Amino acid sequence: MDFQPTEERRMLVEMIGKFVQNEYPLKGRLDAGASELGYNFQAYAQMADLGLIGALFDEEIGGFGGAGFDIATVFTELGKGLVNEPLNDTALASGYILAQTGHLDWVKKIISGEKRVALALIENGADYDWYLPETTAISSGDGWKLTGEKTSVKFAHGADAVIVSAKTNTSDGLSLFLVTGNAPGITQHRFQTVDGGSACDISLADTPSLLLGVEGGSYEIIDATAARCTLALCAEALGIMDSIKTMTVDYLRTRQQFGTVLGKFQALQHRMAQMLLEIEQAKSAVTNAARDLNAPTDERNRAISAAKYSIGRIGCYLAEEAIQLHGGIGMTWEYDLGHFAKRLVMIDHEWGDQDHHLMRYAQS
Amino acid sequence: MDLNFTAADLAFRQEVIEFLEAELPKAIATKVKADIAVTKQDTEFWHATLHKRGWLTYSWPKAFGGTGWDPVQQFIFEEECAAAGAPRILPFGIKMLAPVLMAFGSKGQQDHWLPRMCDGSDWWCQGYSEPGSGSDLASLKTTAVKDGDDYIINGQKTWTTLGQYANMIFCLVRTDGTCKPQAGISFILVDLATPGIDMRPIRTLDGGYEVNEVFFTNVRVPASNLVGEENKGWTYAKYLLAHERNGIANIGISNQKLSRLKQLSLTQKRAGKPLAEDPLFAARLARLEIELRNLETTNLRVLDGFSKGAGPGPESSMLKIIGSELEQNFDDLTRRALGRHAQAHTPEVFEPGYNGPQVAPKNMANQSATYFNKRKVSIYGGSNEIQKNIITKMILEL
Numbered sequence: 001m002d003f004q005p006t007e008e009r010r011m012l013v014e015m016i017g018k019f020v021q022n023e024y025p026l027k028g029r030l031d032a033g034a035s036e037l038g039y040n041f042q043a044y045a046q047m048a049d050l051g052l053i054g055a056l057f058d059e060e061i062g063g064f065g066g067a068g069f070d071i072a073t074v075f076t077e078l079g080k081g082l083v084n085e086p087l088n089d090t091a092l093a094s095g096y097i098l099a100q101t102g103h104l105d106w107v108k109k110i111i112s113g114e115k116r117v118a119l120a121l122i123e124n125g126a127d128y129d130w131y132l133p134e135t136t137a138i139s140s141g142d143g144w145k146l147t148g149e150k151t152s153v154k155f156a157h158g159a160d161a162v163i164v165s166a167k168t169n170t171s172d173g174l175s176l177f178l179v180t181g182n183a184p185g186i187t188q189h190r191f192q193t194v195d196g197g198s199a200c201d202i203s204l205a206d207t208p209s210l211l212l213g214v215e216g217g218s219y220e221i222i223d224a225t226a227a228r229c230t231l232a233l234c235a236e237a238l239g240i241m242d243s244i245k246t247m248t249v250d251y252l253r254t255r256q257q258f259g260t261v262l263g264k265f266q267a268l269q270h271r272m273a274q275m276l277l278e279i280e281q282a283k284s285a286v287t288n289a290a291r292d293l294n295a296p297t298d299e300r301n302r303a304i305s306a307a308k309y310s311i312g313r314i315g316c317y318l319a320e321e322a323i324q325l326h327g328g329i330g331m332t333w334e335y336d337l338g339h340f341a342k343r344l345v346m347i348d349h350e351w352g353d354q355d356h357h358l359m360r361y362a363q364s
Numbered sequence: 365m366d367l368n369f370t371a372a373d374l375a376f377r378q379e380v381i382e383f384l385e386a387e388l389p390k391a392i393a394t395k396v397k398a399d400i401a402v403t404k405q406d407t408e409f410w411h412a413t414l415h416k417r418g419w420l421t422y423s424w425p426k427a428f429g430g431t432g433w434d435p436v437q438q439f440i441f442e443e444e445c446a447a448a449g450a451p452r453i454l455p456f457g458i459k460m461l462a463p464v465l466m467a468f469g470s471k472g473q474q475d476h477w478l479p480r481m482c483d484g485s486d487w488w489c490q491g492y493s494e495p496g497s498g499s500d501l502a503s504l505k506t507t508a509v510k511d512g513d514d515y516i517i518n519g520q521k522t523w524t525t526l527g528q529y530a531n532m533i534f535c536l537v538r539t540d541g542t543c544k545p546q547a548g549i550s551f552i553l554v555d556l557a558t559p560g561i562d563m564r565p566i567r568t569l570d571g572g573y574e575v576n577e578v579f580f581t582n583v584r585v586p587a588s589n590l591v592g593e594e595n596k597g598w599t600y601a602k603y604l605l606a607h608e609r610n611g612i613a614n615i616g617i618s619n620q621k622l623s624r625l626k627q628l629s630l631t632q633k634r635a636g637k638p639l640a641e642d643p644l645f646a647a648r649l650a651r652l653e654i655e656l657r658n659l660e661t662t663n664l665r666v667l668d669g670f671s672k673g674a675g676p677g678p679e680s681s682m683l684k685i686i687g688s689e690l691e692q693n694f695d696d697l698t699r700r701a702l703g704r705h706a707q708a709h710t711p712e713v714f715e716p717g718y719n720g721p722q723v724a725p726k727n728m729a730n731q732s733a734t735y736f737n738k739r740k741v742s743i744y745g746g747s748n749e750i751q752k753n754i755i756t757k758m759i760l761e762l
Binding site: 122125126128132152189191193194201256258316324330339342346348350353355359 | 493496497498499500503522523566567568569570571632633634635636642644645648692696699700702703704705706707708709710720721723732733735736739740742743744747748749752
């Protein structure tokens with residue numbers, strides 16, 4: 001047994017670390033997060049050039065990674081720098097679906113950063129229940145027409161295309177469709193997200209689209225996509241936790257009150273020690289999920305749910321504790337911590353929250 | 365022992381409800397219930413409305429123009445105001461400075477400052493914390509040096525809430541640096557229009573602007589603005605902190621958040637069913653409701669003690685800890701209930717004339733920002749860690 005990363009992944013860690021440290025200042029991240037696009041396109045292209053998107057996909061479809069530990073490695077390192085560019089939302093998710101449905105031309109362009117494709121699964125009233133779409137697809141003479149409403153589609157604004165889940169008029173199963181960003185009948189309501197980024201509510205009215213894969217046969221593909229994206233989110237959270245821990249320990253070491261540094265107060269030492277224990281548990285949860293990403297479906301989903309539950313619970317706890325241990329300074333925009341805390345808490349709202357995954361684990 | 369409200373209490377509650385129905389504008393209540401910051405004008409309007417009825421100073425004794433209500437009546441008033449979505453009464457003048465002036469100010473100071481905080485002439489803010497003095501407040505370094513009939517103030521205050529609207533600030537300043545830190549602090553009133561004062565905004569993590577830094581450079585203040593005796597400021601500050609805790613349990617606000625959350629749980633869905641039927645969510649909600657019912661009685665037990673003559677004391681630290689954490693937990697669970705829509709940050713829907721699309725239900729459009737903003741309540745007013753120190757020392761005598 002060996003828990004040490006491979007040489008390739010060590011190099012990946014080093015490369016992303018350098019990129020974050022030298023070329024990804026938090027100020028730029030916040031400005032880009034508040035922009036119309038919600039992120040910095042140049043930074044996205046730069047990351048694609050560095051091969052960070054390629055690392056998320058198998059060699060046989062044009063990548064050079066694609067294993068659970070590749071995905072976890074990339075997103076943990078990006079999380080440490082609170083990187084906001086949507087490698088998860090407009091590359092990992094859609095790239096996997098397009099590869100599984102044989103659209104390798106798209107996959108190639110996603111890996112190179114030339115195309116970004118968002119994923120629209122969720123609808124109002126089905127927050128974490130992507131298997132319940134009411135959007136419908138009707139086959140017409142020259143292809144499929146989509147009608148329905150999707151909500152909270154992250155980083156759809158500015159994407160070249162959107163993959164939409166729907167039910168067809170001739171099948172009860174789930175189907176997936178590719179819709180180009182400027183297709184007729186598509187309207188986007190773009191809004192700001194609290195963790196600094198953008199999302200869209202998307203409305204479709206007789207919007208022409210391309211069927212991906214088999215009509216009614218996409219449940220398993222979406223389930224496997226969800227597993228990948230959830231693992232990536234959990235890994236991102238782990239990186240954020242690491243940065244939050246460093247900031248908080250540094251603060252306890254330097255902030256003076258009552259004639260000494262805060263870190264000398266036993267009550268605070270014990271709280272910091274507890275934070276460390278929880279982060280170690282979170283790391284193990286992500287390790288398990290990365291290991292089981294390509295395991296049989298039930299086993300994979302149990303590990304994914306275990307990780308997302310752990311990350312959700314521990315993430316919210318850490319965000320709140322870290323702010324409290326900082327006191328007033330942790331409440332300010334100027335200090336980095338708050339931005340890390342916001343993203344960490346919001347991760348619990350994507351791809352199913354801790355209660356959703358606890359229940360899924362219990363019922364599996 | 366009789367744990368029920370009296371008939372008189374119930375009649376009083378009805379009177380408060382009728383007043384709020386008649387006088388509180390819906391537009392203001394909508395903002396308050398959605399945790400959107402009210403404007404300066406909203407607060408001034410509400411102060412004037414309450415003042416006209418004689419209720420702005422509901423917590424003051426009759427001798428100073430208050431209502432003379434007993435603690436239970438005060439509690440009922442606070443609870444109904446919160447339930448209706450009334451803006452909070454600005455605590456800095458009415459609830460913090462006023463009790464200090466009544467107890468330690470000169471007759472001249474009382475006659476001058478108390479009416480002005482009622483009729484809206486003065487908007488007070490607080491100058492306590494400093495960059496190096498948060499929980500360790502007694503280590504504060506802003507100095508006031510006597511110069512003829514004036515004091516000259518130099519230093520920096522921080523976390524001054526709504527200082528941007530204020531014209532007056534009460535400060536703790538160091539007047540003696542040679543003794544034990546607590547023994548060299550004085551309590552002084554400063555006109556913010558005095559030359560040498562610079563108020564700068566601090567942006568909070570939710571993007572809002574409610575706190576400030578205040579810089580003092582050779583600010584000349586008449587010595588007549590000193591409250592009580594020189595170097596007794598720490599005693600006054602502790603007195604103020606104990607009185608500030610009146611209503612600190614925030615029962616009314618938590619009750620309002622509970623009913624809002626119950627409503628939300630009927631319309632939000634999980635796995636195709638109302639969220640209220642989700643067993644994990646239902647358990648989370650039940651836990652909070654039980655905590656709130658417990659805290660209501662804890663609060664009333666403490667108030668009953670006050671009305672029997674026990675002044676505000678370390679029990680208020682207990683109410684502050686439990687009340688602040690409970691309020692935070694309601695914001696936390698409301699955020700969870702919003703599911704995917706918690707991520708949307710769309711305060712623009714509250715802008716006058718907005719008629720674009722909405723992502724989350726309108727009264728929830730600012731909910732995640734509120735959740736993050738409310739992390740402050742376990743930090744400000746003496747962090748919950750400091751409150752636990754007080755309990756350890758004063759109640760447990762450890």
